[in-house]
Amino acid sequence: MFSEERKRVSHGYRNSKGVKLVKQGLLAVVLLLVVIDFVAFFTLKHRLMPTVSREVLHSVPAFLCMVWIAGIATVSVFFPQERDLSNATRVLRQFLTFAVIGAMLWGGLTLESHSKSCHEGQLRVDDIEWSWVRPMLIMECIKTGKDNYREVDCNNVPAGEECRTKFNLTVPSKILLYLFGIAWGVFVWPQRKYEESVG
């Protein structure tokens, strides 16, 4: 009797307006991004012109918090942790998470503001005072002229080339950030208890 009731409630939840909204919303967002990406990829003269992927790639370091959030999301979506938390603890954990996002946004935007053009080129990763930061950063130069978004050697940019230079995180740094996000998802980020909440 109890399990029948539980099944009925659970089934009702799965068919609620909220679930339908999630289905339609996710489908719309995925379709929109795929269509825009394909249009950008196949219709432009050069395939290295900006696509959704390249815009996201170049949103780091300003939005490096997205890599960290993706780590938390990986745990939330695929390996949800069941926790029994009081409201105060839940709010505290959420507050801590948003504080870290704020700190990462500040750090990312600071890095972005230090970026200079290749033609000026005075500031290098080696010039940064904190030695522990240097291995985590790379200087990127991106051609922004006719064949947009091609990464080029910063030391060998021909005169007159349009080029954007910036500090970025190295790939191992991004992987570490992602693993930090996963650890945060496992130990800190509060998640709903799935089955216990039903019925």
Added chain:
Amino acid sequence: MLEKIIVISLALAIAFLVVLDIVLGTNRNPKDDITVYINGLSNGKLILIPYAWGVVMAHLYFGSKYMLFQDYDDSNLYGMIGAVVIVGILGFIGWKRKPKPNNVRTLALLLFGLIYGHFCWTMHGSIGLFNI
């Protein structure tokens, strides 16, 4: 012009998902959160989701300089086609076999996606191990 359209679309898509998650996270229904919904799908017929998640993550952020198959214009068309073919195969397997939830399989597919995205569908790739 296209760059602006892409940035605006991305911002709108992210804003929409954030608002949707906040709205659904504050109601009484625990089954309609976005994460819960995707978790349910990936534990059912759509076993391709962990692979797709891993491949997109690695494509966006963790691309290697060394790419397995470098194509003629560095656009990484072959890497994209390979990713789509694997998604198709996993979609077919999930649809035919209706697998049960399995954390080990989810982790394996996620790691496979991350490795594929890192080596085969990278946006940093400048050195090809096999040139086509």
